[in-house]
Amino acid sequence: xxxxxxxxxGLVKPSQTLSLTCAxxxxxxxxxxxxxxxxxxxxxxxxxxxxxxxxxxxxxTDSAVSVKSxxxxxxxxxKNQFSLxxxxxxxxxxxxxxCARAAYSGYDTPFDYWGQGTVVTVSS
Amino acid sequence: xxxxxxxxxxxxxxxxRVTISCTGSSSNIGAGYNVHWYQQLPGMAPKLIIxxxxxxxxxxxxxxxxxxxxTSGSLAITGLQAEDEADYYCQSYDSSLSGFVVFGGGxxxxxx
Numbered sequence: 001x002x003x004x005x006x007x008x009x010g011l012v013k014p015s016q017t018l019s020l021t022c023a024x025x026x027x028x029x030x031x032x033x034x035x036x037x038x039x040x041x042x043x044x045x046x047x048x049x050x051x052x053x054x055x056x057x058x059x060x061t062d063s064a065v066s067v068k069s070x071x072x073x074x075x076x077x078x079k080n081q082f083s084l085x086x087x088x089x090x091x092x093x094x095x096x097x098x099c100a101r102a103a104y105s106g107y108d109t110p111f112d113y114w115g116q117g118t119v120v121t122v123s124s
Numbered sequence: 125x126x127x128x129x130x131x132x133x134x135x136x137x138x139x140x141r142v143t144i145s146c147t148g149s150s151s152n153i154g155a156g157y158n159v160h161w162y163q164q165l166p167g168m169a170p171k172l173i174i175x176x177x178x179x180x181x182x183x184x185x186x187x188x189x190x191x192x193x194x195t196s197g198s199l200a201i202t203g204l205q206a207e208d209e210a211d212y213y214c215q216s217y218d219s220s221l222s223g224f225v226v227f228g229g230g231x232x233x234x235x236x
Contacts, residue, residue, distance in 0.1 A: 108158040108216055
């Protein structure tokens with residue numbers, strides 16, 4: 001059974017960087033089939049896919065255009081986890097952030113396991 | 125404005141059947157991309173209940189079913205139960221956007 005455990009702060013000041021971590025059990029961040037994703041949810045934007053990382057003989061990352069200039073997703077194989085860094089945070093980035101697994105790398109792949117979510121508020 | 129359009133709310137009495145539509149376009153569902161459905165209970169993460177249009181993950185009751193036709197997908201729930209009251213979201217892929225993954229705006233199911 002795959003489990004994803006998120007950690008990180010719930011309050012970020014405007015202009016600062018959000019950093020969240022997703023620890024994986026029951027699978028590997030270095031899997032040759034799965035992808036490891038970050039998704040957020042807010043009343044104004046609904047569910048929004050932010051980006052992913054995956055390993056296919058080398059590491060790849062993809063991200064949504066809306067956050068492409070601000071996002072970094074890093075795999076951490078030694079800890080079997082991956083992280084999200086989103087810089088230049090504004091109040092519009094206030095949302096619940098989720099990590100999620102997709103079983104394979106097609107873009108119309110479902111997300112079969114999710115983290116518990118982290119409520120992130122951007123406020124001074 | 126979501127790329128995939130869902131009704132904001134649906135309702136039904138216990139035991140009844142309800143359907144939730146997910147309307148897309150020729151660049152997503154109509155292009156043949158799969159539709160997936162999630163159930164989200166209050167304060168919880170979304171849970172996958174239908175994948176690849178009409179398949180149920182292990183443990184999801186067969187009261188939940190999915191279908192796809194043209195530019196739309198549909199979720200049906202039969203024999204409504206109180207615990208089905210939740211938000212439901214569809215998901216697919218859109219080839220015209222650089223966001224890759226697209227979700228519907230969500231539908232609140234109320235069991236009367």
